[in-house]
Amino acid sequence: MTLLDIQHLTVRFGATTVVDDVSLSIAPGEKFALVGESGSGKTVTSLSVLRLNQDADYEGRILFEGQDILRKTEPAMRTVRGKDVAMIFQEPMTALNPLFTIGNQIAEVLMLHEGINAKHAAQRTVELLAKTDIPDPARRALSYPHQLSGGQRQRAMIAMALACKPKLLIADEPTTALDVTIQVQILELLNQLQREENMAVLMISHDLNLVRHFADRVGVMEKGRLVETATTAQLFANPREAYTRKLLASHPQRIVGEVEENVKPLLSAERVRCTFSIKHGWFKKTPFVAVDDVDVQLKPHETLGIVGESGSGKSTLGMALLRLSSAHVDGRIAFKGQPVSDMSSDALRPLRAKMQVVFQDPFASLSPRRTIEQIVGEGLALHQPQLGRNGLRDAVANGLIEVGLSPDMMARYPHEFSGGQRQRIAIARALVLKPELILLDEPTSSLDVSVQQQVLMLLAELQRKHGIAYVFISHDLAVIRAMAHRVMVMKDGKVVESGATENVLSNPVQPYTRRLLAASTYSVNDNAGWVESAS
Structure with a gap:
């Protein structure tokens, strides 16, 4: 069976063709990854499944469970979005509404698509957050997006996407801005939830290491065209297209030059300490030490x-070294021998x-x-x-x-x-x-x-x-x-x-x-x- 069947999809914005004659299919429970360079059309292809490209002209067919998405009315599409097909966006801070709590935003999806009351929706919201391993989910449901870390915001996005148990989850670069340990946790979570729900996943990513270990099949896009599709093992072991081979070979190579040993440091810092004042209530403030007793030496x-x-x-330290931090900075910082701290x-x-x-x-x-x-x-x-x-x-x-x-x-x-x-x-x-x-x-x-x-x-x-x-x-x-x-x-x-x-x-x-x-x-x-x- 085929859950999603894209046939000869072409997407144009005015006279510019961004996706050109793309055909691919995804089976129920399958993990399919689209990879390619920026501008290759992979995100536009995924957004087309939910008709989220503004001012776009479509040709071809996008069959979801046999029904053509491109022929549905806008009211009919609202019943598909979030319920049958859900999406996790690349940057949750821009995808989440900053004026509403995380709990309100997840509950809204449940109330709209499942018609349950606010009390039941609030209970389900806490259950969903707990399922994504957010600590203290009842308290976090009352938090606003800016009060969560990057990993927690991404987990909240996943909870929202899974609220109505969709048959297809579209994940657009879900780990790009996260550090490596959080990336592993998020991908472990997606893998676990995908198995439990037998949910199909369409993942958009430029991280080939991630794709290699997550996807069942991979499609490679170049300049709007799907140039190669294969099982993950086949594609990484024996790529057919030159473009695919170029992508697989594109990983950082060590390219450092020599540094003179006996030269004075350009930048030096001793016992740098950065402290922020965190508000608690109207009047109370408590100090938070972001950088504690760090020494730095950097040569030309x-x-x-x-x-x-x-x-x-790490970013707070970097900003402090250049005197760009809003924190209170203690310690000595010198640039070319000149003390810049004071x-x-x-x-x-x-x-x-x-x-x-x-x-x-x-x-x-x-x-x-x-x-x-x-x-x-x-x-x-x-x-x-x-x-x-x-x-x-x-x-x-x-x-x-x-x-x-x-x-x-x-x-x-x-x-x-x-x-x-x-x-x-x-x-x-x-x-x-x-x-x-x-x-x-x-x-x-x-x-x-x-x-x-x-x-x-x-x-x-x-x-x-x-x-x-x-x-x-x-x-x-x-x-x-x-x-x-x-x-x-x-x-x-x-x-x-x-x-x-x-x-x-x-x-x-x-x-x-x-x-x-x-x-x-x-x-x-x-x-x-x-x-x-x-x-």
Whole structure:
């Protein structure tokens, strides 16, 4: 039997064809994965199953239990969405309503589709949250999305999707922004629930390691077309298409250069402690220590990797080193021998050009109302006003060329670029000031494997060419292994292990480090569930 049968699907937005003549089928209880680079059409294909693409023109057929989704009326589609076919979106913080509690949002699905009263819906909501292993589910049902961690928000999304026991679950990059241990927990949960409910799963992912251990079959998309479909074992053992072979070969390669030993540190920090004040009620505040007694040394041309789970303090530490943290920071921080810990904002401003940052999500960090020329040139206009209009434009053009983009793109806006191109723009914005230090906060976590490798190669080349030092924050240990000379492992605000990257990742001393490594190389056993294994 076939649960979902997509026949010759073509999706157009105006004159642009995004999905071109795609045909695939999914059986009841089957786990099917769609993979491909950004812009390949995999997410648009999955959204088409629920007719969630705005202003799209469809051709072909999407048969769900024999009925054509594309021929249904909008009221009929409302009975399908959430009840027969449910979806987990990539970023739960944007998919969940910030004005309603988690419990209210899950209960709404139950009341709409099953017609039960509010009291019964509230009881079912707590049961669903408990099923997804959220601690203290009755209390968490009363929480708002911003009060949950990333992993808890994703579990809440799963609980909402499973509320009406759908026959098909669409999971669009469900673990992209999560650290490795949380990724394993979420995928273990999905695997367990899929078996219990005999639910079919359509997973969209760029994580080939995840797909290899989760899916029964895999479809590979390139430029809107489905170029290859096979069982997971067949596809990974003997890929037929050159594009598939390229995807499988796209994993981070170690690309670090040499660092001089007998040089003064570019950045040094001693006994850094970051404290936030957490409100309790109207008047009471309690201190929360996010980073506790951390020392940092970074030489010119060197990359220091900082790894750890969400909430370990790695991003807070990075921001504190650049004096960008909103926390109260104690300790001594020096840049090129100058103590910056106690500098006033005015005294620190000339050094800002030499200390830059590239954030995790370029779409959020690039202003949607500014052109690329304005975005990349903003720092230059502030720090080098003597350049003038023409000099500024030339510098922006050269900055775009250096990161592999065309100066012809300067008049465009961020939404007109792919994820990889937006990250290159963010790098150009930092690079154009000729910094000596760049903080890279998860710069490749949302990119597919081939684009990720391109960005890493670019960063390595820029480091070799300009002698830039990097503080590289990541939950992806493969990326850290490829890029970092040294690594610090953080847990609960403290550094639990540090040293040369190969030494720490090949021969970890601490159980926590071993657990991170095991989570990054998980495997699955159909009878016993998920099994973690160190590489």
